[in-house]
Amino acid sequence: MAETQLVLIPSPGAGHLFAAVELAKLLVGRHHSLSIVVLVMSFPSDLSKGTASATSDSFASAVDPTRVRFIDLPLDDTFHDTTTSNFLLHFIENNRANVTRCVAGLVAEWGSASTPTPRRLGGFVLDMFCTAMIEVADSFGVPSYTFFTCNAAFLELMFDMQEQTDRQGKNMLDYKDSKEEYVFRGFSRRLPASVLPSIVLVEETVDQFLQIARSFRRANGIIVNTFLELEQNTIKFLQSDPDMPKVYPVGPILNIGGIDDARKLQDANDVLKWLDEQPTASVVFLCFGSMGSFGKDQVREIAAALENSGHRFLWSLRRPPPQGKVGYPSDYGEEISEVLPEGFLERTAGVGKVIGWAPQAKILAHPSTGGFVSHCGWNSTLESIYFGVPMATWPLYAEQQFNAFHLTRELGLAAEIRIDYRKEFRMESKELVTADEIEGGIRELMEEGGEKRRKVKELSEICRGALKEGGSSYLAFGELISDLLAK
Known part of the structure; x- marks a missing residue:
């Protein structure tokens, strides 16, 4: 029987590649005839300096090389349009x-007489920002699947906004600086x-x-x-x-494994040793993702609140990166x-x-961690749920304001510090989040026996059960593989 080869294309950057690797491991782990080629795009070298850029070397040790193969695409240093909002x-x-060119070469390789096992190109799995590659999949006559790393509610919001624009002539820019509420069919509240994503307000x-x-x-x-x-x-x-x-719906797909970098491993061990010395569920953990940082004045408000x-x-x-520069903290x-x-x-x-x-992930898994002040990125939210740690919301960019609203007002799972704070290119909250606001959110978050804490603990058990054999995500993943092989 011929092996089915899938081409998986993540967006550039370590976070997207981590998610792609976890998806690849799940796919090949569920069916013996699936193999995957991950095509890795890297940002131009001038943008990658000092950032969390990623190449195949960073991830190859995490997978079976006979089932998951990484290929670094040629670096295009002629592309320097790194300052515009739609750069990515x-x-x-x-x-x-x-x-x-790369896939054509692979197809020729798989079709050669020297290939020990017959192989066929079965389809493309594309990161949510890589939909431009659907045309490439079409050119090879194979199906394409989008890997959506946000939540289902945000996917529905995208389709809802696109329909209101295309069918009703609605202009999303009308919501910028507006007091108007968006009537969203996916939520019980307007x-x-x-809290609408900045990308639709610019x-x-x-x-x-x-277009996405x-x-x-x-x-x-x-x-x-x-x-x-x-x-x-x-x-x-x-x-x-x-x-x-x-x-x-196949999640949560999480990277909760080991740490390869020796320096980071030592840092992690130091942190975990400190947590070992703290009482159970006593520590509030503050972390704002790979892009999260604050100026000095805001840092001092956080410090005052904690104290x-x-x-x-x-x-x-x-x-923070230098002002006006694209980069990681x-x-x-x-x-x-x-x-x-x-x-x-x-x-x-x-x-x-x-x-x-x-x-x-290791901090959230530790029994001493009792609460999580978060930017509400979806991976962080899923980790919080998986490990049963309640959250307090402080969104910064992308769809995180929407996630914060979802978690606090719709699901009742999180305490609120802010749901509408923004810190990103072209749109940024001008006022400071005060020490009093932050302290109030932390006190609510760390309340013993609170309703939110109970709900998150219950949801953690449900979440883990969804991944087990017979669970909802396990069954959805099986259906995905059957459809991949059938097409």
Whole structure:
């Protein structure tokens, strides 16, 4: 029997590649005749310096090389349009020719007489930002599936906005700086304009957002990183729409494995040793994702809130990139005291720890962690649910404001610090989140026996059950594989 080869294309960057690797491991682990080639795009070298860029070497050790193969696409250092809001989509479109040449070479290789096992190209699995590659899949006459790394509610919002624009002539830019609420069929409550994703409120990007939604409709299926019991009504609605590609809720797909980097492993061990010394569920963990950072004034408000709350804390504090530059935050190292209030580290030495990079999944899995102040990225949200740690919301960018509304107002799973804060290119909240606001959110988050804590613990058990044999995500994954092989 011929092996079915899938081409998996993640967006550039470590976070997307981590998710792609986890998906690849699940696919090959569920069926013996599936193999996967992961095509890795890297940002131009001038943008990658000092960022969390990723290449195949970073991930090859995590998989069976006979089943999952990584190929680094040629680096295009002629592409320097890194300052515009739609840089990422233009960069991916610019790589279509690279992908086409690479896949053509692979198909020729698989068809040669020297190949020990017959192989056939079965289809493309594309990161949600890589829909430009659907045309490449079409050119090879194979199906394409979108890997949607956000939640099902946000997928429904994308389709809803696209329909209102195309069928009703609605202009999403009308919601910018508006008090109007968005009537969203997916929620019982109306959405304040302040929690709509920034990409639809900025003239340079709204068309790109709507085009991505239109492109999703051209895929043969959409693989969603969620589970049925978390978003049951939304998923059933999406699956019942005859104009929609088939939706597969297969999550949570999480990277909760080991750490390969020796320096980071030592840092992680130091953090976990400190947590070992803390009482059960006593520590509030603050972490704002790979892109999350704050200016000095906001850092001091956070510090005051932590000190005043009296709770034990573990704070991942990162240095922002230079103003006006595209890049990832970095660690302060020995300079960390310069951004904190004078004497803060000394006064809180017995109850708190300030770190740079954080081994987030390992911290959330630790029994001493009792709450999580988060930017509400979807991977972080799923990790929080999986490990049964309640959240307090402080969104920064992308769809995180929408996620914060979803978690606090719709699902009742999270405490609220803010749901409408923004810190991103072209749209940024001007006012500080005060120490009083932050302290109030932390106190609600760490309340013993609270309703949110109970709900998250219950959902954690359901989430884990969805992944087990016979669970909802396990069954959806089996259906996906059957459809992949059939087509």
